Amino acid sequence: MNRLATAAAVMGVLMSVLGGGLLAASAQQAGDKPPSSGQLPMLFSTAPPTSGAQAQQKFELPSTFPTIPSGVAIIPQPDNQGQRAPAQPAASSPAASSPAAGPQAPASPASPPPAAAPGASAGNPGGVAPAMPPAQPLAPLPTTTPLPPQDVATPIVPPTIPQASPLPATAAPQPAPAQSAPAPPVSVQAAPGRVAPAQATPAAGAAPAASVTPPPTPRVVVPPLRDLPPVQSSSTYPMFAGSADSRGQIIRLRDMGRSEGLHLEGTAAEASVSFTARQDDAFVGSRVSLIFSYSQAVARDEGELSVLLNNEPVGSVAIGKSKGPKSRTEFTFSPALLATDNRLQFRFALKGQGADACKIARDKAFWVNIEPNSFVYLSAARLPLADDLAFLPRPFVDPKDPLTLTLPFVMPASPAPEILQAAGMVAGYFGLIAQYKGATFPVVFDGLPATNAIVFVLADRYPPGVASIPGEGPRLAVITNPAQVDSKLLLVIGANAAELQTAAATLALGAQHLSGGWTAARDPLPPPRKPYDAPKWISTDHPVRLGDLVAPSSLNGRRIADSPQVSFRTAPDLFFGALSGGTLYLRLHRADDTWIDAGNSRLFVYLNQRIAGEVPLEPKLKVLSRLKEWLFPGRADDRVSQVILPGYQLFSSNRLDFVFELRASQSADCTSLEWSDRTGIDPDSLIDLTHVAHFAAFPNLALFANSGFPFSRLADLSDTAFVVSEAPSAEEVQAFLNILGKIADDTGIPATRYAIVDAAHVDTVADRNLIVVGLDSPDSLLRKWESYNSVHITSTSVSAVPQPSFFQRLFQPFDPRAPYYAGAAVELARMNLGKPYAYMSSYWSPLDANRIVVAIGGNNGQALVEMTKQWEDPDITSKIQGDFFYFTDGRGEFYTSNRRKFVGQLPIWWRIQWLAGSFGPAAFILIICAILIFAVTIQRFAAYHANKLLARRA
Structure with missing residues (x-):
């Protein structure tokens, strides 16, 4: 009897658990209201319901990367060694596919008061559904029902976003023991283009899987989402916030390519933006925050602003009754709606206009503006990857990452030019993948950062804690970072400078062909590029x-x-x-x-x-x-x-x-x-x-800041040389790497054929265009060539080359790209005397009158790095013009001496047009003088003949 009673009790508990889980799934499908922000389930999922709005990927990643399954991925906890096993998919069940279910850890004594999980019932207080047998069919992922319209939008005067509460301190990372050498590469066949969803059994080459124990049935505590971090004023944000297992990121509308925001016009209007997310992120929280304004006509009537993500409703807000100039509203949505490529849609309609709005013309009196500081906030956990080169460029950079890339480079102190040349090739590769979002490469001498990093190993001098890689010759390897077990190191190895550059070129030009823990690198350089054949520039030879x-x-x-x-991009000239x-x-x-x-x-x-x-x-x-x-x-x-x-x-x-x-x-x-x-x-x-024709005036820093021109005329920089100091600092090297990353993004290919010398050997590259990078010092090349700058800055004074006189400007060719005024760099420098600053200057080379020089220097390394990082900011880039640019404390101004020379060829008819337009004032004066001379001549001639006729008659 006791055994029968026990069995009956167990069966009753199982039926109640099953009933609670299925009821939770059916309630969500039936269209109940989604959970509030404090009750949102913490799901690890990046695969939303299939949506035709996803854009095609432009960067093809290796097909061997295990895709994130369309369900719940479990992020295993670190073991006592600090190691983390690869993520395993949850059991396939209807409840596992629902936002109301998912593997949760039991509540700890330090946990906050338990919150009722969605789908919880009396028989199943935790709302956790057990795993179903494999024979059961999978239920589709649920969609999110729209939130009910609010009565009134919250006014903001002026529009601000409240500061976030301080986040809890994170635990320091546990160092791992010294790494053993990775296994040699195995020859495998190329994987097919389509990858099946990851299974519970890890793929070959992946880290060993940890056994995951099913969660117990007691009540599960779902922690509330953290407060929104504040929106930063600069174009870059902290990538990660919160604990080591949960990272937060903010993506503004301006980061999605809408620097002016969105404008919805008419009684019914729509607009949309697109954003991407890393493929190795599992999202656990998401919300959208809108700041918007509207016209007085909208304020008189009642309207509704709806938000959709990938064609799924997120929420709506009633507008028109707010008294403030701007309003703010927020919506929390299920992370299951997120994909790698996402489409955020906005719909506005006046009350009662929905049935006829598509038939009438737009009424410009009705409009809603969505501010560019509106943003999407995502909280995610990073999925671990195996030590395999086939995953490149991940985890070091993901083409879908919407934020600026920060990737440290590790190299010996006082690096030789040969090491810098190899590092520049790798910087170009990662800068190209980062694209318009920008990239910066902090430099670490003889140490390891606690993040993903690139390490350059010359003559077997490995950083402490890193085991040597087997083999000989140029090699590439990826290993776990001993300083942080959640990050990786990419090793670029060579016994000498030539091998190091070969390994770097193989990574920059052929990373898609690499595989295994390490591999030999022997790819030769491609043939030299031709002028104006940059892959990103539209061809002028054919449509x-x-x-x-x-x-x-x-x-x-x-x-x-x-x-x-x-x-699209074009040649700048x-x-x-x-x-x-x-x-x-x-x-x-x-x-x-x-x-x-x-x-x-x-x-x-x-x-x-x-x-x-x-x-x-x-x-x-x-x-x-x-x-x-x-x-x-x-x-x-x-x-x-x-x-x-x-x-x-x-x-x-x-x-x-x-x-x-x-x-x-x-x-x-x-x-x-x-x-x-x-x-x-x-x-x-x-x-x-x-x-078209190629014709432009130099010097012109605007062409350099926007496209790296004239150095990028040959996309591999084969007629360019970099000049650095004999013992460059970490900031000088970082500025050099930032420049090469930016030029690679401008052209669409990493540069591999540039030369790099120190200041003592600058005469050996006199036949090339020069980019001089360094800090001002008494014996630096920048100080020796300082007289060629149009602005001269000392510790006590600022002076500039005087502008051309009126008569000189009268007979100077017209440049349509030149700024309309001299600039304010001199005034800004005078107001900031004694402060850290950086500058860019351009002039004709003292070594060859037909070559151009761009000098990038300053009196402070941090200011030098900050200036090169700000090139992706349109507000800063628009100020880089003329032949001198001054930067300090986040501000920049230009100066132009209006002394320039034109380079290029024009057809005869276009040259006549250009000359006529260039010397317009002078031509006007000459024409007036010619008319006066002609008139005087005619008058004298007529008077002479009139007098002669009168004399005959007399």
Whole structure:
């Protein structure tokens, strides 16, 4: 009887646990309200429901990386050695796929008061569902129901974001014992392009899996989410916040490419932005914070602003009754909605306008602005990776990481130029992957940081705690960092300088072919590059397809008002003739949706936020097009519209915005429209920049700051030399590496053929363009060449080369890229005498009159590094002009001496146009003088003949 009673009790407990878990899953699917921020389940999941809005990845990562499963990933706890086993997927069950369930640790005595988990019931207080047998089918991930509209938006005067409460201190990392040499590489076949979800059994080459004990059934404590960190004013943020297992990051709208924010116009409008997230992050918390303002017309009526993530509703807020100039609201959403590529959507509509808003034109009196400081906050745990080169560039950098890369470089103190050349190649590789988000490379001499790092090993001089790598010759290896078990070290190894550079070049140009714990590096350098063939620069030899610049799916207009974007770069020295520019040959394709009113729908084309053209969705057919339509019915989509891209609006970095404004027919119901991705821009549309010339004036620091020009004219920098001091400091080396990372991002390829010498051997590179990097010292090359600067700074005074006189400017060629005024660098330097500063100066080389020099120096190493880090900030980059730039305390100003020389070739007719435009004032004076001389001559001639005629008559 006792045994029967015990068995019955056990069966009752199991049935109650099963019932509570299934009820939790069914309640979430039924559309109940999502849990509050304090009750949000801590899920480790990065795979949301399938969404067609995800953009195609531009950087192909190794296919051997285990993808994160579409469920719950368990982050194992460190063992007593400080080691962490690889993540294991949770048991496959409907409850495991639900945001209301997940493996939780039992409550500790120090834990906060327990909070009721979502889906908890009387029979299952913890809300934890047991693992189901493998035969049971998996339930799909639930979607998040929209939050109910709030009555009023919270006003903010002025708009601020409250400071976060101090986060708990993190425990110091436990050092690991000395590392053993990794196993030699194993020859394996290439993995297929599609990777199956990771299974419980670790893949070959991965770290050994730790046995995970199922959590007990007692009540589970779900800790509340931490407060939002404050929004920083600079473009960079602390990547990680909180404990070692949970890291927080903030992604602002300006970090998503919307530095001006979003503008929703009309009684019903939509806009969207895209952001990415690391693929090796498991998200445990997420929320979106909006700061917005609206017009007086909106304030008079009632409207609603809705937020969606990957087409799933996040929440909505009622607006129009707030009295403040700006309002702020926040929404918490399930991390299960997040993917690697995400689309954040905003919809605004006035009350009662939903059914007819798609039929009427936009009313500019109704608008809502979403501020660029609005942000998405993500809390994530980093998944560990095995020691395998096939995972490169991860974990050192993830192409989907939305924030600035900070990656330390470890090398011997007072590095020789040969070591710096190898380090520069690697910096270019990681700078290229970081892209526009920017990268900085702190330098550590003879030590190991407690983060991921790159280590340069010359002649078997390994850092303490790092075991030697077997083999001979140039090698690459990845190992666990002895100073921090959660991070990795990438070793670049060579017995001499030549082998070290070979290993660095193999990493920079062929990392996608590496595998194993270590490998030999023997890839030769590619042939030298040709002028203007940088991979990121649009060719001027032939038109370029839009489909080659962005994913074709991103060119579709999915809503009433949508704005696909196409970013592209050009050579910085392009010259366009008068009234000329590039040409956009635009092909539109339209779905056969009966509700679209093609006659009143149109597409607006913006170039760098200025309107360039307007294209109707169904343009009027010309004679030939009508004939083609008659001969080949249904081929009207091949019609091409031409949009002129004005030359004065084209820069080295450009952005095209295509704003769809679709209208529905009178019989359509705007609340139930069916959309098709076939409505959009044909990927075969072309950008034609073939009718241009290469012609520019130097010196010009703006070309260098935006594109590394003229050094990047050859993308491998084969006609460039860097000049450093004989014993460069860590700050000088970091500035040098930052420059090479930035140039690689500008061109699309790491530089491998530049030369690097110390100041004593600068004469050996006299035939190259020079970049001089260092700090001012009495015997430095910067001090010797100081007289060539247009601004001279001492400890007590600031002086500048005087501006040309009026008559000198009158006969000086006109430069359309030159600033309109002399600049304020002199005044800024005088106000900050005695403070740390850095500067950039450009002038013609004292060693060769046909070569250019850019000197990058200062009196303080931190100021020098900070200046090179700020090049990704548009506010700072816009101030880098002329031939001198002064930087101090986060501020910068330029100065131009207006003494320049033009380089390049122009066609004869364009040269005549340029000369006429350059010497306009002088030509005007000469023309007036010629007219006066001609008039005087005619008057004298007429008077002479009149007198002669009068004399004859007399």
